[in-house]
Amino acid sequence: MAGVKDVARLAGVSVATVSRVLNDSAPVTEATRVRVLAAVDELGYRPNAVARSLRTDTTRTIGLVIGDILNPFFTELARAIEDEARASGYSVVIGNADERPERQDHYVRTLLEQRVDGLLLCPTAQITPLVRDVVSGGAPLVFLDRTLPGLDVPTVRADGTAAIGALVSHLAGLGHRRIAFVSGPALLSTGRERTAAFTAALRTAGLPVRPEYLEAGDFQAASGRAAAARLLDLPEPPEVIVAGDNLMTLGALDEIRARGLAVPGDVGIASYDDVPWFTHVDPPVTAIGQPVQELGRRAVRALLERIGGRPVEPVVLDARLVVRRSCGEPGAQGNESEGSGRP
Amino acid sequence: MAGVKDVARLAGVSVATVSRVLNDSAPVTEATRVRVLAAVDELGYRPNAVARSLRTDTTRTIGLVIGDILNPFFTELARAIEDEARASGYSVVIGNADERPERQDHYVRTLLEQRVDGLLLCPTAQITPLVRDVVSGGAPLVFLDRTLPGLDVPTVRADGTAAIGALVSHLAGLGHRRIAFVSGPALLSTGRERTAAFTAALRTAGLPVRPEYLEAGDFQAASGRAAAARLLDLPEPPEVIVAGDNLMTLGALDEIRARGLAVPGDVGIASYDDVPWFTHVDPPVTAIGQPVQELGRRAVRALLERIGGRPVEPVVLDARLVVRRSCGEPGAQGNESEGSGRP
DNA sequence: TTGTACGCGTTATCAG
């Protein structure tokens, strides 16, 4: 493959000049400029980013390690992050941790070796030694969606406390008293926080906190299904199940349907996370939506600040309740007409 | 950051020896070996992949350019590809073309500059000059999901001809005669092929081919919705709408629901592409599923072959019909109990 | 405005 040297020879200039016109890092005569560009074109020259990075010690690349690429929440997040990064001239390398610490570590290690300029990490439940190293090593790092206890890293996330409060009071207003919650891993901030908000909201609404209604899953569909099974097997099953993320909601729905139960007649369901297809489920699922686009944007901006060596404040946005009809809400039989089509 | 040189000094050996133990590219005394490893550990040395790549002219990285990261089909595909690649010691860098040729080109260019060892490309509708260059440039390249006319590139894809035939005959068996099809872009092989298979199937089933029932979308939800609107506005609207991918199905469902129509009573729907949530729609959506996992695996293997300089045969797998209840199929009221939870 | 020459961190070659 052609290199600067070839271009230089063909254009009859030195490699330095070629480099200068390619990066316009110094004034160059218009005449030589066009000669160089012509040579570039003729040879189909493609700058070698590897060599450039070695020299400049910067890759214009950020790493993104997400929890689960099959989870639409992360997918939307990745999309937003990509868009924002591209606008700033950065590429994004995505690693899918699949919620497994060892796989997260694999990608963190790989990305670090590839010398990404910074790292956006949705940390898995356990703090691995590697992550601890990276934190203390001072590489530009921003946590996304989740915090880890005891680690001093700027985090960009949504807070669902208010929305969960609104949900519980919505449910109480509907006359429900037996409300169950399927949380994420207790080690995850998103797991703990949502559970805490839920029990607090229960108390505020004057409802009892029944331990048997507090289930824990791992943010995967299978665990949501298992948790729903345990809840429905209870002597006094809940009237409504609130699942801690969209995948566990999917799993819970599976279990409910497999038992031939009606929603919301036999049991209601609500979800933390909102996804496009919730509108099409029968009945449409009441959910708590996060400002995903904004989350992605802010995360990239925060990371770029860190890369620039500037300090960064944590970012906390609010989630919001989207009432539909899966919890026994009164309302028209027909679907509301939220469009899923992007313009 | 520490380099081989630092490690060498600390271990009291030469850089060459350090390199040798790190890559075990040559026999090394056990004693020096442990000394080097100790030094690596002590310094928290992380090999610089950039420098390594510059020297070895290989990045152990493949590029993947997908059509749309918000489309679950591509998401699953990406997941499968990643798994297979990782198993072979490769990283995957994903670029999201968002079905836009210029964005596809952006990523192709970027990935090429980053010197990925090979490229997996789901080409957008138009053949761009860049893609043509790459093809003739001889970089290891495999098309995925879609072919482009007139380009000699190995392709890994699923063929839906048989499945579409099965779907149409299934619909005809149900007594439907007015069946509409919303295809993808005619420029895309997946668009053309599915349309051709559909009309052929119509003929085989002895049904008339009515041009007003042949709509074209762009594989995005909005276009599915618009197409459905046009079809439902027809003086004699179709009994069943078959959408060419899962996003257009989503859009069509939006339109149907917005009009307060019942599925399948007023109009039936079927989808090319199967996604987990189809099970939860009311009624569950009859669909054509592609062997996504296998597609991903085969694509990676094919690309690795090409990277190894070996020739590759095109791979064509079969899609299959999954009958559910959105087209007026008789059957139990309750849902079938397909689980969405992965084990 | 342009050219020469060095070095980025590795691996590979060639002597020892």
Next chain:
DNA sequence: CTGATAACGCGTACAA
């Protein structure tokens, strides 16, 4: 088995 050293392709002082 080990060490010294030349590349890899590029950016950038420094000199002209």
